[in-house]
Amino acid sequence: MSSTPRTSIIMPVYNTASTVVAAIESVLAQTDPDFELLVMIDGSPDDSAQLIADYLQRNADERVRVFDNPENRGPSAVRNQGLDAARGVWVAFLDSDDTLYPTFLERLHHHAERTGAQVVNCAHTMVATDGTTTQRLKGAPGTLTGQQAAFALLKDELSPYPWDKLIERSLLEGVYFPEDIRRAEDECVILDCYLRAQSVTVIDEPLYAYAVNEGSLTWSRITPLAETRRLLDYFAKSLQRTSTYHLPEGQEALTVARVLAYLNNAQQALIVGGEDAPATLAGCRRGFSVRDALLVLRRRPVFGAAGLLLKTSIALYRVLYGVYVKRVYNI
Numbered sequence: 613m614s615s616t617p618r619t620s621i622i623m624p625v626y627n628t629a630s631t632v633v634a635a636i637e638s639v640l641a642q643t644d645p646d647f648e649l650l651v652m653i654d655g656s657p658d659d660s661a662q663l664i665a666d667y668l669q670r671n672a673d674e675r676v677r678v679f680d681n682p683e684n685r686g687p688s689a690v691r692n693q694g695l696d697a698a699r700g701v702w703v704a705f706l707d708s709d710d711t712l713y714p715t716f717l718e719r720l721h722h723h724a725e726r727t728g729a730q731v732v733n734c735a736h737t738m739v740a741t742d743g744t745t746t747q748r749l750k751g752a753p754g755t756l757t758g759q760q761a762a763f764a765l766l767k768d769e770l771s772p773y774p775w776d777k778l779i780e781r782s783l784l785e786g787v788y789f790p791e792d793i794r795r796a797e798d799e800c801v802i803l804d805c806y807l808r809a810q811s812v813t814v815i816d817e818p819l820y821a822y823a824v825n826e827g828s829l830t831w832s833r834i835t836p837l838a839e840t841r842r843l844l845d846y847f848a849k850s851l852q853r854t855s856t857y858h859l860p861e862g863q864e865a866l867t868v869a870r871v872l873a874y875l876n877n878a879q880q881a882l883i884v885g886g887e888d889a890p891a892t893l894a895g896c897r898r899g900f901s902v903r904d905a906l907l908v909l910r911r912r913p914v915f916g917a918a919g920l921l922l923k924t925s926i927a928l929y930r931v932l933y934g935v936y937v938k939r940v941y942n943i
């Protein structure tokens with residue numbers, strides 16, 4: 613294996629014994645063989661580590677590097693560990709309950725070379741628990757400037773995930789997943805990459821298979837309001853560092869992001885329930901103004917309408933935004 617592989621693929625592993633071998637096999641089956649796979653075991657309580665060791669003993673491959681962390685530190689921490697250890701010119705991410713299409717690397721590199729983009733986003737296939745599939749692409753195919761991509765990301769017009777992308781390693785120098793944010797921490801890193809990038813390309817080829825999990829972190833816990841505020845502070849500081857904060861487009865994007873963050877936080881409270889839910893709902897209603905919701909209504913009508921309903925009628929908000937969440941997240 614080259615000491616500088618073309619691509620480093622970083623894969624956290626936690627409690628995915630039933631899927632992790634298939635994830636590894638999907639990497640080893642890549643038609644572009646110039647990669648390293650960094651398997652970041654995150655103190656997994658199941659037998660994932662042993663299954664990985666057994667598989668690699670039978671299928672030795674010097675491109676695979678295993679980091680067996682005895683303590684669970686969370687996906688952000690082990691992704692950051694992977695970034696520090698990565699030797700590739702490009703970086704990709706894989707969740708250990710998902711799989712890559714065989715041409716994932718080949719096609720993303722093709723489009724990076726064709727357009728000169730430093731980040732390439734692809735479509736993905738959502739695989740439900742019953743095996744049914746749905747293709748999803750957030751954003752129109754084409755190439756944007758990094759600034760355009762950053763604003764689109766904040767307005768939920770581009771994918772916030774790290775796993776449907778190929779990212780030039782230089783964009784990630786000094787950038788780490790925030791470990792004090794557990795929901796949308798991915799978006800923080802992608803935002804910084806977009807703000808640093810000259811151009812970002814979106815393609816409509818589905819190259820990643822995403823396993824829909826109703827028990828995912830997004831909807832299985834209520835995000836503390838303090839964490840949502842840290843997320844929004846991160847967004848604002850990222851824009852301030854690149855002099856885009858005071859642009860009208862930047863302020864508009866931050867307003868959309870603020871309304872959307874509190875909408876998602878409120879929806880979690882409604883789905884999860886419990887004794888913390890009423891206080892969370894009240895805090896979300898205070899998190900943005902009617903004026904904010906009216907601005908968003910002009911740019912993203914569903915979010916704006918949901919924001920106005922959250923401010924005025926929890927019952928109607930539950931119906932409207934619940935339909936949106938079910939459609940987007942397939943839960």
